[in-house]
Structures are given as structure tokens and as C-alpha cells.
Amino acid sequence: MLKSKKWRFATLAILPSLLIFGYVRMFPIMETLRLSVHRWDILSKRKPFIGLENFRELFQDQLFLDALVNTTIIAFGVLFVTIPTALVISALIYHRTRSRFAGFYETSVFIPHIVSLVPAAMAWKWIFDAKLGPLNALLEFVGIPSQAWLFDPILSVVSIIILVSWQALGYAVLIFLVGFKNLPISLFEAAKLDGASGIQRFTFISVPLLKPITLYVSVVTLISGFNVYAQVFVLASDSQGAPGRQVRVLVLDMLENAFRNYRVGYAASEAVILLVIVLSLTLIQFGLLREKGKK
Amino acid sequence: MQYLKRKTKTVSACLASTIIFGATSAFAQSITVWSGYPEMAPFYEHVAASMKADFPNLEVSVEAIALREHEKRIALGLTSGAGGAKVIELGQSTAARYLENDLLSAAPADVAIFVTDPNNFGEFFVNGASSDGTVYGVPLFRGQGALFYNVDMFDAAGLSGPPSTMAEFTDYAVKLTQRDANGEPTVSGWSLRLSGGGAGISEKFWINVFQYGGSVLEESSDGKWRANYANEAGRQALKQYLQNVHVLKTVTQEMPADAEAFERGQTAMFIRESWVISDIAAKAPDLNYATAPLPVGSIGIPTNLYVSEASGADADASWAFAKAANDPENLIWMLKNVGWLPNRANVNYAEVTDQVAGFAGFLDYPADYKFFGLPAIGPIDEVLTRLAARLTKAFIDESLAKDDDAIDTFLAEAAAETDKILGREGLLAK
Numbered sequence: 191m192l193k194s195k196k197w198r199f200a201t202l203a204i205l206p207s208l209l210i211f212g213y214v215r216m217f218p219i220m221e222t223l224r225l226s227v228h229r230w231d232i233l234s235k236r237k238p239f240i241g242l243e244n245f246r247e248l249f250q251d252q253l254f255l256d257a258l259v260n261t262t263i264i265a266f267g268v269l270f271v272t273i274p275t276a277l278v279i280s281a282l283i284y285h286r287t288r289s290r291f292a293g294f295y296e297t298s299v300f301i302p303h304i305v306s307l308v309p310a311a312m313a314w315k316w317i318f319d320a321k322l323g324p325l326n327a328l329l330e331f332v333g334i335p336s337q338a339w340l341f342d343p344i345l346s347v348v349s350i351i352i353l354v355s356w357q358a359l360g361y362a363v364l365i366f367l368v369g370f371k372n373l374p375i376s377l378f379e380a381a382k383l384d385g386a387s388g389i390q391r392f393t394f395i396s397v398p399l400l401k402p403i404t405l406y407v408s409v410v411t412l413i414s415g416f417n418v419y420a421q422v423f424v425l426a427s428d429s430q431g432a433p434g435r436q437v438r439v440l441v442l443d444m445l446e447n448a449f450r451n452y453r454v455g456y457a458a459s460e461a462v463i464l465l466v467i468v469l470s471l472t473l474i475q476f477g478l479l480r481e482k483g484k485k
Numbered sequence: 486m487q488y489l490k491r492k493t494k495t496v497s498a499c500l501a502s503t504i505i506f507g508a509t510s511a512f513a514q515s516i517t518v519w520s521g522y523p524e525m526a527p528f529y530e531h532v533a534a535s536m537k538a539d540f541p542n543l544e545v546s547v548e549a550i551a552l553r554e555h556e557k558r559i560a561l562g563l564t565s566g567a568g569g570a571k572v573i574e575l576g577q578s579t580a581a582r583y584l585e586n587d588l589l590s591a592a593p594a595d596v597a598i599f600v601t602d603p604n605n606f607g608e609f610f611v612n613g614a615s616s617d618g619t620v621y622g623v624p625l626f627r628g629q630g631a632l633f634y635n636v637d638m639f640d641a642a643g644l645s646g647p648p649s650t651m652a653e654f655t656d657y658a659v660k661l662t663q664r665d666a667n668g669e670p671t672v673s674g675w676s677l678r679l680s681g682g683g684a685g686i687s688e689k690f691w692i693n694v695f696q697y698g699g700s701v702l703e704e705s706s707d708g709k710w711r712a713n714y715a716n717e718a719g720r721q722a723l724k725q726y727l728q729n730v731h732v733l734k735t736v737t738q739e740m741p742a743d744a745e746a747f748e749r750g751q752t753a754m755f756i757r758e759s760w761v762i763s764d765i766a767a768k769a770p771d772l773n774y775a776t777a778p779l780p781v782g783s784i785g786i787p788t789n790l791y792v793s794e795a796s797g798a799d800a801d802a803s804w805a806f807a808k809a810a811n812d813p814e815n816l817i818w819m820l821k822n823v824g825w826l827p828n829r830a831n832v833n834y835a836e837v838t839d840q841v842a843g844f845a846g847f848l849d850y851p852a853d854y855k856f857f858g859l860p861a862i863g864p865i866d867e868v869l870t871r872l873a874a875r876l877t878k879a880f881i882d883e884s885l886a887k888d889d890d891a892i893d894t895f896l897a898e899a900a901a902e903t904d905k906i907l908g909r910e911g912l913l914a915k
Contacts, residue, residue, distance in 0.1 A: 231863070232560055233586040253874055320739040338739045341680065343881070436681060438874070449557040451867035452582060 219465070225458035232454045244459035254460060257443040260347060262467075264439065265415030267351035268358060272411050273404065275355070276362030281392055283363065284370040296367065303360030311424035314353045315340070318425070340425060346437050353421050358414065362407045369403035370396065405479040409472050416468050417441055440464050513542035514802035519562075520547065520574045521555030524760060528819045532810045543802055553683060556866075563588045563793060570799035572806050573791045574625070577613040578859035579866065580791060584616045589791045592620040596804050600624065605811075610828045613787040613858070622789030623807040626825035629856075630692055630783040631846035633747055633761060634754040636773045638672070642753075647777035651696045655725060658735040661753035674735035676742045676752035677726055679880045684869035686876050688784065688859075692756060694722040695857055696781045701872065702860055702903070705914030710860060710907050712900035719896045720889060723879065727886040738881060748772060762843040763824030776846025782855030787828060820844075864910045868903050875899045 226244055230237040248254050283295045302310065317325050318339035326336035339349045373396065381391050397404075419441035436442075440460060448457035518529045526549035533545035550558070559573060563583060573589070583589050592600065597620040601611055606624050614622035634647055642660040658674030665671050678689040691701045699718025702710045714722075729735045736742075736752075744761045746752045748769035756779065765772055790807040794800040809815065816827040821837045826847060838844040859865055875895070885891050907913040 231582070232564055233582055233588060235586075253871065321741070341738045341881075436877070445557070446870060449560045450553070450870060452560065452863065453867075 222458045222461050222465075225455050226462045227459075228455045229453075230455045231452040232448065233452065237455070240455070244456050245463075247456070248459055248463065253438060254443055257438040257440045258463075260437055261416055261418065261440045263347055264350055264354065264418050264437075265412055267347075268354045268415040268418075269408055269412050271351060271355040272358045272362050273408055276359055276366055276407065277397070277400070277404070279359070280363045280366035280370055281396060284367060285388075287371075296364070299363045300360035302357050303364075305357075307357070307420050308424055310357065311353060311421050314349070314356075315425050318349050346425075350418065350421055350425060350437055353425065354415065354418055357421075358411050362411060365407050366400065366403060369400045373399050401479050405475060408479075409475055412471055412475070413468050416464060419445075513544065514540060514570075514799050515544045515546075516570045516572060516799055516803045516806060517546045517548060518572045518574070518806070519555065519558065520549035521552035522574070522760075522825075523549045523551065524763070524823055525549055525574070525819075525825070528815070528823050529810070531818055531822075532806060532812075532815050535812065535815060536806065536809050540802060540805065545806065559583070569794075570797070570803045571793040572803045573793060574788060575622070575791055576628075576859070577622075577787045577789060578861050580622065580789065581616075581861040581865075582863045583791075584621055585863065588793075589621050590794060590800065592623070592792075593801075593804055596620065596623060596808060599808060599811075604831045605829055607828075607830060609785070609856075609858075610787050613861070614789045622791045623804075623811060624787055624789050624828040625807075625810055626788050626819065627828055628758045628784065628786040628788070629826055629847055630756050630758055630779065632754055632756055632777045632779060633774055633843075633846075634777065635747070635750065635752075636775050638750075638753040647754075647775070648780075650780050651693070651721070651725065655729060655733065655735075657754070658729055659733050662733075662735040668734075670734055670737060670740065672750065673737070673740050673742075673746070673752040674754070675729060676740075676746055676755035677729060677736055678742065679726070679730065679736070679738045680742075680877055684866055684873055686873035687869035689756065690722065690726075690872070690876055691857075692779070692784050693725065694718050695784070695855075696779060697721045698781070700857060702865075702868065702907075704860065707914065709912050709914035710862060711914040712903035712907075715893070715896040715900035719900075720892050723876075723885075723892055723896065724889070726880055727882075727892070730880060731883045731886040747774070759826050759844065759847050760824040762841060763822060765843070766824075766841075774843065776843050778846055778850040778854060782857065783850075785856040785858055787858065788825075862910075862912055864906050864912065868906050871902055871906065872899055875902070 225237075227239060227241055228237040229240045229243075279299060283292065283299070286292055286295065289295075317323050320326060320336065320338045320341065323339070325339065330336055337345055339345050377395055377399075378391055381395055386394070418439050422437050422439050422442055425437075441464075444457045444460045444464075447453045447460065520526065520529060526547050529545070529547040529549070533543065533547070536543055536545075555574075556579065559575065562571075563573075575583070580589065591597075600606060600614055600620045600623055603611075606614075610624040610627075611620075614620055614624050632647055638661055639645075639647075639657075642657075644657060644660060648654045648657045654675060660674070661672075662670050662674035663672035678686050680686075687701060694700060694714050697718035699716055699722070700713045703713035704710055713719075730737065740746070741749065741751045743755065744757060744764050745768075747755055747757075747761070748765055750772075762776075765774065790810060792800060792803040792807065794803065811827075811829050813829075813832040816829055816832050817834060817837060819825060820827055820834055821841075827834070838848055859869075875898075879885055879895055885895060904913055
């Protein structure tokens with residue numbers, strides 16, 4: 191009886207949160223799934239059911255395929271740049287925890303994460319500028335010819351990876367630092383007594399023990415990498431004066447299809463594909479890192 | 486008794502203030518102006534100020550943002566029933582979808598009479614503001630292209646006037662390009678729209694194709710459409726881009742482009758709309774430049790003012806605002822301070838055009854000068870955006886520059902995509 195009452199109270203207590211969660215989280219996802227099998231131009235009251243037609247068309251749409259390839263390269267590029275770099279930087283900062291500059295190190299790495307995205311991207315746009323940018327000035331100074339960072343098809347993607355990684359790094363370092371601070375010191379002391387070098391302690395103790403943290407950070411980084419949009423928009427938008435090459439990414443393609451081409455059903459089918467990709471990759475990451483963690 | 490009198494007075498005072506307050510509220514109108522051109526914000530504020538005498542309680546909120554964001558705002562705002570009366574600035578071709586779905590109100594009788602009066606607007610603009618014979622919008626301004634050229638650079642290159650044929654455009658570009666010791670261009674001879682995103686690239690390409698006798702789309706006798714650039718005109722236009730970029734190197738994709746480059750002396754000439762005149766006046770007042778008509782004709786994209794609500798005091802005020810925007814004094818103010826060309830005919834603009842030589846290229850054109858507009862069909866933006874994505878790839882493909890067959894293949898594939906979009910929407914001509 192008491193158990194039943196407790197359950198009822200618990201259910202009632204959690205119900206408002208569940209309702210809000212359902213409305214703001216689950217309903218839009220279900221609605222996106224529903225729209226993906228309909229043709230809808232956002233303006234019309236008619237939404238005819240067309241089955242998988244949107245998906246069939248998507249895989250013959252060169253712009254979508256370009257966006258999918260670019261987004262995947264950017265997401266994995268950011269992941270591969272951010273995770274190892276963040277791990278090394280956080281190890282170095284942790285190593286210098288007692289230094290009076292420790293706070294400065296942490297803050298300087300974290301600042302890019304909290305800086306407003308648009309001004310940051312504008313600053314990077316200047317850095318990457320082919321004619322006036324300091325990056326090319328530096329390259330020329332060391333004897334390397336200047337590059338068309340925002341115009342070359344490959345370099346424009348590289349530029350976006352650099353910018354997104356620069357922003358993602360602060361958060362990753364912060365989370366890794368929390369992980370480092372929770373590692374058992376006794377293990378490191380024992381390894382030190384056994385003659386393990388700093389690099390060996392980092393490689394064979396820190397990295398394996400930080401796997402749960404690595405899993406979390408890599409999932410978050412990968413998901414945000416697949417959702418890249420604003421950086422691309424600002425770095426290579428069609429602003430006058432110095433337009434860059436527009437790197438087509440999935441979110442940009444979705445927005446264009448929904449609000450410029452008035453094809454909301456088609457854009458919803460892109461969103462469904464993005465959802466499937468991100469979910470699959472997240473599950474794979476969980477599987478890989480957890481299995482290895484158990485061993 | 487005294488108490489009752491006092492109480493009566495108090496109640497009367499309360500009632501009177503309630504009535505006065507209520508009446509004031511009832512007569513106050515509040516409208517929002519949505520614009521896709523930030524430079525138009527001062528104009529709409531000027532119009533609002535000019536209406537104060539007739540509408541003392543009118544509150545006008547002007548929200549002018551970049552065009553692409555403006556289009557998204559309209560798509561979301563109108564369909565979700567964004568509250569309050571709105572005056573919406575919209576290109577004729579984009580408005581077509583909203584009219585098809587009854588999302589914009591028909592103009593009241595007095596506004597329709599004003600718009601259809603042949604003394605006020607030519608047939609081209611009346612048709613652009615109407616659908617099936619019903620007036621929905623009030624014509625305001627048009628985007629018309631002309632050549633802007635730097636007179637000092639032309640003089641230095643020994644060129645006495647603007648190019649008059651497309652072949653001359655390339656010849657002039659070669660002579661005007663300034664290069665460094667390595668032969669790399671430092672000032673482009675002719676700034677072409679080669680990159681960025683959106684439909685602008687296709688619009689600029691269309692302007693050039695038009696000079697060769699083609700178009701991106703052509704209308705058939707049954708009112709449907711087909712691609713019209715996989716032909717000689719399209720090949721000539723695309724080849725000219727490629728020749729200038731890859732063979733003659735009069736311009737590169739990385740070079741500063743557009744109005745800002747022209748104002749900074751980083752390009753000798755480029756094709757743009759009249760708003761650049763005011764932009765130059767504000768940012769580079771000492772620039773010695775002139776404008777000229779294009780060899781064959783120009784794009785003319787009419788922009789109209791529409792109203793989102795059908796009835797009520799705010800809707801009435803919105804239509805009054807759209808009409809007031811067309812008052813001669815306001816139109817002259819717009820031409821002088823913003824630079825967009827007004828569409829209304831029976832207004833004497835000489836006080837501005839006589840003073841600013843830059844308008845000559847837009848107003849003094851030959852009798853046989855032709856104009857084209859963007860078709861008022863739903864998928865026009867998709868057609869142009871997808872073509873733009875293909876063109877930006879073609880512009881950086883050096884292998885196309887000397888290979889006419891490759892150009893033809895590229896154009897045929899792009900045109901097939903255009904026709905596919907039209908076919909999907911049931912608009913493809915047989």
C-alpha cells in the first residue's frame with residue numbers, strides 16, 4: 191500500500207517535467223519523422239503523404255551528398271583534432287596545477303568556448319583572408335606560399351575544422367581536467383616508483399582510466415560537429431566585398447531546403463538522416479569504448 | 486450628502502479617464518515593417534515620420550535585416566500567424582508562393598485604384614503587384630543593373646568610355662587589370678560574382694547570358710517554363726567568366742569583390758544595382774566613377790509592399806503606410822538617400838538625378854534597351870540556388886576554360902536539373 195502511494199507521488203511529481211520534456215523534445219522529433227514522409231511547402235495546408243520519395247530523391251541530390259561528405263569530414267576532423275589535443279593540454283595543465291599560472295592556463299583555453307560564435311568566426315575570417323590575413327603573412331614569412339584558405343575546396347573545409355576545434359577545445363579540456371583530478375594518485379606514485387616516465391604514466395595510466403570521460407567528450411564533440419552551421423555561415427557567407435566559398439553542410443542544406451526552397455518535408459528527411467547518423471555513431475562509440483574499458 | 490457628492494465626482498473622474506484612455510487606445514495603431522534591406526530602415530522611419538500629421542498615434546516599428554534571413558522570417562512568420570499588422574517588403578517573384586496560399590491580403594479599393602492608375606505605375610509594375618487581376622501589393626522600388634566603372638582607372642588605361650559590347654568587356658578588363666611584379670592581379674579589371682552562396686550568383690550569370698540573347702528560364706506559349714541557357718548564349722557567357730578567371734586572369738576568386746572592392750579601388754568595373762550609388766556617397770565620396778547601361782538590357786526586379794492582415798485599424802494604417810511610401814517627397818528621399826530606383830512614374834526625380842551623375846546609367850538607356858524580371862513562380866529560388874551551386878564549382882574548374890564541349894556538357898546537366906525542378910512543380914514547358 192505504502193509502496194503504491196510512493197509510486198503515485200513519484201509519478202505525479204515527475205509528470206510535469208515529463209510532459210514538458212515530451213512536448214519540447216519528443217514531439218518535435220516525432221513531427222520531423224512524420225513530415226519526412228510528406229510533401230509540404232510550409233505555406234500550403236495540404237501535406238500529401240509520399241512515402242519514402244523524399245529519401246529516394248535525397249540520395250540522388252548532389253548538393254545533399256556534398257553536404258553529407260563535408261559534414262562528416264568536418265565532424266570527424268574536429269573529433270580527431272580536439273580529443274588528443276584536449277587530452278594533452280589538460281594533462282599539461284594538470285601537471286602544473288600548483289603553479290600560480292594554473293588559473294590563467296585554464297581560463298585562456300576555455301575562453302574560446304564562451305566567446306560569442308559570430309564575432310569569433312569574423313575574427314577567423316580575417317585570419318584566413320587570402321590577401322590580408324595574418325596566417326598567410328606568417329606562411330610567407332617562413333617561405334611557404336600563401337594559400338586561398340576560404341576559396342580552395344579542401345582548405346575551406348580545413349579552415350572550418352580549425353575554427354570549430356578551436357572552439358570545442360576549451361570545453362573538452364575542462365572536462366578532461368575534472369577527470370584528471372579524480373584519478374587515484376596512488377597509481378601514479380606506484381608507477382613512478384617502478385620507474386615509469388611521465389609519458390609512460392600518461393599513456394598507460396591516464397589515458398585508459400580516462401576512457402569514460404573520453405567517451406563523453408567525443409560523443410558531445412561529434413554531435414556538435416555534425417550540427418556545424420554558424421561557423422560555415424559566417425566564414426563563407428555571401429556577404430559583399432569578400433565572399434568565400436560556401437562549404438555546404440547538412441544544417442545549411444536543411445535550412446535552404448526548408449525556408450528558401452520551401453520544401454519542409456524534404457528538409458525533414460535530411461534531419462532524419464542526420465539523426466540516424468548521429469545516433470548510430472554514438473552507439474558505436476559507446477560500444478567501442480565500453481567494451482575496451484571492460485577488458 | 487457631501488460624501489455622496491465626493492464619491493460621485495471620484496467615480497465620474499474614473500469613468501472619464503477610462504473612456505479617454507480607451508478612446509486613445511482605440512485610435513492608436515501599431516504596425517511593423519519587415520524589410521530585407523537594412524539600408525531601407527531610415528527610409529521607412531522617414532515615411533513613418535511623414536504620417537504623423539494624419540496618424541498622430543501611429544507606432545511604426547521597422548525591422549530591416551539581411552535578405553536571406555528576411556525570407557526565412559516571412560516563411561515562418563506568415564505561416565505561424567505572427568501577431569500584429571505587418572507591412573512586408575517582398576520581391577514580386579518571391580511573393581508568388583504567398584499569394585497562391587492566400588497569406589497576403591488583397592489591397593483595399595483605394596489602394597488598388599492608386600496602383601492601377603496608369604499615371605502612377607507602368608503595366609510591368611502593376612502586373613508585378615497583382616495576381617489574377619487583383620492588386621495585392623504596392624510597387625515601391627526595383628533592382629536594376631548597370632555598369633559601375635572607375636573613371637580614373639579608365640583614363641589611366643587609355644579608355645575613353647564604357648564598354649558597349651560583351652567582347653569589349655573582356656578587352657577592357659585586360660587593359661584595366663593591375664598586376665604585381667609576378668603578373669598576379671592586384672586590382673581586378675572586371676569584378677565578377679564568382680563565389681559566396683545563394684541565388685545572387687545565378688542572377689548575375691543571367692544578366693550576362695541576357696547580353697548574349699539567352700536567359701536562365703524562358704516562358705512558353707502555355708505559360709510554363711524551361712531552361713534556356715544550355716545553348717550558344719549560355720556557352721558564351723560561361724566561357725567569358727572562365728576566360729577572365731583562368732586564361733586572362735583579370736580577376737580571381739580570392740580577390741575582394743563587389744561594391745566594397747569598387748569603393749576601395751580594388752576593381753575597375755562591375756555590374757550592380759543603383760543602391761551602390763548611395764553606398765559610394767557614404768563610404769567613398771571622393772571616388773571618381775560613372776555608370777553606363779549594359780550592352781543589351783538589364784534585370785529589373787520589382788519590390789512591392791504587402792500587408793499581412795486583412796482588416797482592422799492596424800491593417801488600414803499598414804495600407805496607408807504602403808501608400809505614403811509612394812508619396813513624391815518620400816520617393817525622392819529614398820532615391821537620394823538610399824539609391825534604390827522608385828517605380829512610380831509621375832514624380833519628378835530630376836532634383837536628385839541631375840545632381841548625381843551615377844544615375845545616368847540607370848535612367849538614360851537606348852530606346853531598344855530590354856528588361857527582364859525573375860518569373861513569379863514558386864520554385865524560382867530553388868532553380869537559382871541550385872544553379873548557383875553548380876556555377877561556383879564551374880568557375881574554379883580550369884579544365885572548362887578551353888573546352889567548349891565540357892562547357893556544353895556542364896550547361897546541359899545544369900539545365901536538366903532546372904527542368905527537373907520545374908517538372909516536379911508541374912511548371913515544365915513541353
